[in-house]
Amino acid sequence: MADKKKRRRTDPSDSDQQHLPFRNSLKSDEIILQTLKDLCSSSSSDGATGTLTLSDLGLASTxxxxxxxxxxxxxxxxxxxxxxxxxxxxxxxxxxxxxxxxxxxxxxxxxxxxxxxxxxxxxxxxxxxxxxxxxxxxxxxxxxxxxxxxxxxxxxxxxxxxxxxxxxxxxxxxxxxxxxxxxxxxxxxxxxxxxxASEKGVVVGRLIFSDNGDMIDCTKMGMGGKAIPPNIDRVGDMQSDALFILLVEKDAAYIRLAEDRFYNRFPCIIVTAKGQPDVATRLFLRKMKTELKLPVLALVDSDPYGLKILSVYGCGSKNMSYDSANLTTPDIKWLGIRPSDLDKYSIPEQCRLPMTEQDIKTGKDLLEEDFVKKNPGWVEELNLMVKTKQKAEIQALSSFGFQYLSEVYLPLKLQQQDWL
Amino acid sequence: MADKKKRRRTDPSDSDQQHLPFRNSLKSDEIILQTLKDLCSSSSSDGATGTLTLSDLGLASTxxxxxxxxxxxxxxxxxxxxxxxxxxxxxxxxxxxxxxxxxxxxxxxxxxxxxxxxxxxxxxxxxxxxxxxxxxxxxxxxxxxxxxxxxxxxxxxxxxxxxxxxxxxxxxxxxxxxxxxxxxxxxxxxxxxxxxASEKGVVVGRLIFSDNGDMIDCTKMGMGGKAIPPNIDRVGDMQSDALFILLVEKDAAYIRLAEDRFYNRFPCIIVTAKGQPDVATRLFLRKMKTELKLPVLALVDSDPYGLKILSVYGCGSKNMSYDSANLTTPDIKWLGIRPSDLDKYSIPEQCRLPMTEQDIKTGKDLLEEDFVKKNPGWVEELNLMVKTKQKAEIQALSSFGFQYLSEVYLPLKLQQQDWL
Missing domain, CATH: 1.10.10.10 (Winged helix-like DNA-binding domain superfamily/Winged helix DNA-binding domain)
Structure with a gap:
């Protein structure tokens, strides 16, 4: 039977993809695109959190x-x-x-x-x-x-x-x-x-912007992408036909998506700070979100550190709280890798890592933070993580093949609107 | 007298530049450019070290x-x-x-x-x-x-x-x-x-190249520059009218030069790996040097670590010695900051840092390395560093004003052909 299947396929490189979990659950790209269009239009119409100010809340004087x-x-x-x-x-x-x-x-x-x-x-x-x-x-x-x-x-x-x-x-x-x-x-x-601040982020995908007077087309930046400029005040003229912004924690996942030109299949802008978010990337993300009115979906490791990174993008770091209005991007959705994904996508046991004592402590501390508490879905996921004491990196998806991330996992997540 | 000088100048921002050390030693840019053209033509004609192979030396079998x-x-x-x-x-x-x-x-x-x-x-x-x-x-x-x-x-x-x-x-x-x-x-x-390998380098200046099929013009990359692609095999079609490549250790110096568009005053390509050289940046530098036949001038901190970084670009790291031919860039010139610059440019005492015991040990170890020993000028500089027990960062030049690096130090170094 397996033989027969193999013989039917002419492209040998595709033979192993038949066995990819959930590949058969994927609908056509048109259907997924429609999901994204809905997300995009709802994001540009509400955006209430983004425009609310301290004066609106009567807090301007205090x-x-x-x-x-x-x-x-x-x-x-x-x-x-x-x-x-x-x-x-x-x-x-x-x-x-x-x-x-x-x-x-x-x-x-x-x-x-x-x-x-x-x-x-x-x-x-x-x-x-x-x-x-x-x-x-x-x-x-x-x-x-x-x-x-x-x-x-x-x-x-x-x-x-x-x-x-x-x-x-x-x-x-x-x-x-x-x-x-x-x-x-x-x-x-x-x-x-x-x-x-010195820059370390890169951006690629459906975005055109000006950097110090030079027009940059991020669909024409090869695999390396465009380095995010250190000075946001010389960034402007943002234009995009993307339906969402994909915020990626790690470089390796970014490279995979850039090489596969994921942004051409599902129009998006892909951005990463390669780990801990730096000020330049945070300002750039905020500017994209504000000017283009696009939803932001985040792809981070399934560990407390990943959620912490999400929180810095979302509601700021404590030592720069005076500038949180400019540095934070409201309403970032947690797309993955979420603790519940580990079982849902049958991530093999050996690709999951046991959490250290410190990890578990950080996880428990996060459960006390306001920005986590206000999102019941996040609380549930974090509780699951702390309970199972398991974490996983984005790269764990490579156990199903190098392109599983771009070809199955992300499209399926988008199709199922599986973000929190 | 000081008053008179001030009144004469209309741009107040320039008033402080009168007192910049060595500013008066600077000749016109045309003269400096001629120096660079000589360097460039000598670099493209010899290049013997670059083309010599193991077979030439009778070492191919061993x-x-x-x-x-x-x-x-x-x-x-x-x-x-x-x-x-x-x-x-x-x-x-x-x-x-x-x-x-x-x-x-x-x-x-x-x-x-x-x-x-x-x-x-x-x-x-x-x-x-x-x-x-x-x-x-x-x-x-x-x-x-x-x-x-x-x-x-x-x-x-x-x-x-x-x-x-x-x-x-x-x-x-x-x-x-x-x-x-x-x-x-x-x-x-x-x-x-x-x-x-994941990328972290950036490049800006007089270089056009293709990254995965997209043509990139590095003079039009604003201040952020172009992220160096992680996969050198999809990099090609390099063209340049630069006279040299400026290899910079640190991000801060890179930003200064990118903002001042230093490459327009003295045609060059500016590249940095932001610290320890990564494989992608090393491959990229090697490719530029080989294809464009340009001299490479390095600007690193005046400490053992800066010299170590220079050596990794120049003759490779031990754990990837099997690939040194592709990863190394021969004949990199040490432009600055050199230990002798500290006195020569009157770097204020408080901007110099005392070397730690570990620094001094690293410095002495470097003196035993073949790649240092074969360059008498380097040995002399390193001996001076170990003797004075002082180190200094590139940023120490900011003590003479933020743009001292791009407006006085580098032009003067080039004019005086002050590289080793």
Whole structure:
């Protein structure tokens, strides 16, 4: 019987695909595409979470948020601030900065917004005080350097900033921390200050955008894809005929999908930060979601770390809570690999990995987090993970053949609208 | 006097540039360009090191090297091998693989080639032997999987390969190690086996090339640049009007040069692996150097680690010595930051870092390495580093202003032909 089957097929490379689990459950691409069109139109019509602001919730006076400001506004805000300090000095009162507190006691998860925000507590940083004189000197110097960046209109990294005055800053954590203070004080994002993070993300698929004036067509970026620019303020003119954004945790899965040009079969934009999300990729994802109004489906490992990554994209990291509005992408759907997929797709026992004590602890901690609790489906999945004590990487799907991910698993997930 | 100077200048952002050290030593760009043209023409005419082979040196019979093979040759080589094994089995003798040894005892640094190569020692891996039965089973399975990749003409990562048979491979180090064995046995590069490394490098500047059929113009890649493709076999059609390749260790320096479009002032191709060189970037650099016949100038940190990175690009890493011919780029010039630059460019004391005990040990170890010893200039620089016990990052140049690197340091280095 097996012989007969083999003889019928002319392409030998296809012979092994007959035995792929669930291959027979796949409907035609047209049917799957219709599912995606429905998802896409519902995503562009609601998007309520995305547009809700602190003022809508009556929180504007008790919470603090930064915004993208133009270089000239940053410049004039700094000038106004310094002018005020000068007046204060000339009137014999010395000077002090009012610096928003960024401690976790001043942070708040807002369920309606589905992200962490900063409350409005501030503290004074007087120059004429032994305990704050150094920090206020550092703050003044950072303000001066930022002003210089705005005048020249160039971008630098945090490391560059540190090296402009090592004698004063002493070590980079000090200049980094004051840089965040300055963001909060001026009420603008770190990108508005022209201080950028190094990039590591890549993007490929149905997206056209401009990077520093150059038009980039991401369907024509081969397998390597386009490196996501470190400075979001020079990214613009986004156009796309995609039906969704596929956010991929790992490089290996990204490569598979890029080589198979998955985005041509199911119009999408594929993006990855190759592990822990960096600021540049988070800003880029947010911009795509906002401008193109596309649903975002996430493909991460089935372990607590994968869910953690999803949460950073979704509702932000604690140490940059003041900028959560710009860094987070609301309403990301968890497509896979989900703990329930392990049995559902019969992932072989030897491709599952036992969770370590630390994994289990991280999983349990996540169950206490607001952003997980508000999604009953996620809670259920995470409970299953902690109960079975099993995790699995995206690559575990390779046990059914190298292209199982792009040819069966993802199409079936999309067809069944199997996201949470 | 200072006032007068300031009043004369209309652009306030330029006022600080008057005090930049060595700015006045800079000649016109035309003069510097002529220097680069000379370098470029000498590089394309000699290139002796690049074309010298093991056979030229009479080492072909005692050393082993792999080559890029087409998919169909890999396929037929595997088929021939398996046929031979089958004959052996049918004649009642069982089967065994002859596997080249990849241990350090079987490695050799060849000064004429300036890289590490593998000698010709092999060992037998019989199936009918308790100590080798598992490894020969793994080898057979890997051969089968590679054959499948060739038939389908798709690329996978080592991680994918591992997951196709976790039960057999047990852990990834085993499948990785046998994969390297198979490369050596078949006499072809790992890229020829369609097993790829994940990419992390980026390229920008005066280069046009094709990635999986898409033409990429690296002058139109904005600030983010083009991600270097993971699979070199689908990279081709390289064209360039650059005069040199600038190999940069770190992301921050790359961003500075990309934003300033340094490649438009001095026609060059700028490439970085963002730290430790990955296989994809090494293959890409090698291909650029070979096809475009351009000199390669390296900008790395002034520490033992920077020199180590230079050496991996230049003469290869020990664990992939069998493929050093394809992975290494001969004749890379050490442009900066060199230990002697610290005093020469008056890098402020506080921007230099004290070397740790480990740094100093690494530095001394490097002094014993053949690839350092053969370049007297490098030995001198490294001796200076170990003596002064000081290191410095590329970013230390930011202490003279954010654009000092692109506006003064690099142009002056080029003008003075200050590379080793």
């Amino acid at each position: 919470c603090r948020e930064v915004a993208d400001l133009s270089l000239s506004s940053v410049q004039s805000t700094i000038e106004t601030l310094i002018l005020r300090l000068t007046h204060s000095i000339l009137s014999g009162q010395g000077f002090s900065f009012s610096v928003p507190s960024r401690s976790s006691a001043n942070q708040l998860y807002v369920p309606e917004l589905d992200r962490i925000v900063l409350k409005d507590k501030s503290s004074l940083r007087p120059f004429a005080n032994v305990s704050t004189v150094r920090k206020s000197a550092v703050t003044t110097r950072i303000l001066q350097l930022i002003h210089q960046l705005c005048t020249k209109n160039i971008h630098v990294t945090k490391r560059d900033l540190f090296y402009t005055d090592v004698k004063l800053f002493q070590d980079q954590t000090q200049s980094d921390s004051v840089l965040d203070d300055v963001s909060c004080m001026l009420g603008c994002t770190r990108s508005s200050l022209n201080v950028i | 050393c082993r090297e792999v080559a890029d093979l087409s998919l169909s040759s890999v396929q037929s080589t595997i088929e021939t091998l398996i046929l031979r094994l089958t004959h052996s089995i049918l004649s009642g003798q069982g089967f065994s693989f002859s596997v080249p040894s990849r241990s350090s005892a079987n490695q050799l640094y060849v000064p004429e080639l300036d890289r590490i190569v593998l000698k010709d020692k092999s060992s037998l891996r019989p199936f009918a032997n308790v100590s080798t039965v598992r490894k020969s089973a793994v080898t057979t399975r890997i051969l089968q999987l590679i054959h499948q990749l060739c038939t389908k003409n798709i690329h996978v990562t080592k991680r994918d390969l591992f997951y196709t048979d976790v039960k057999l491979f047990q852990d990834q180090t085993q499948s990785d190690s046998v994969l390297d064995d198979v490369s050596c046995m078949l006499g072809c590069t790992r890229s020829s086996l369609n097993v790829i």
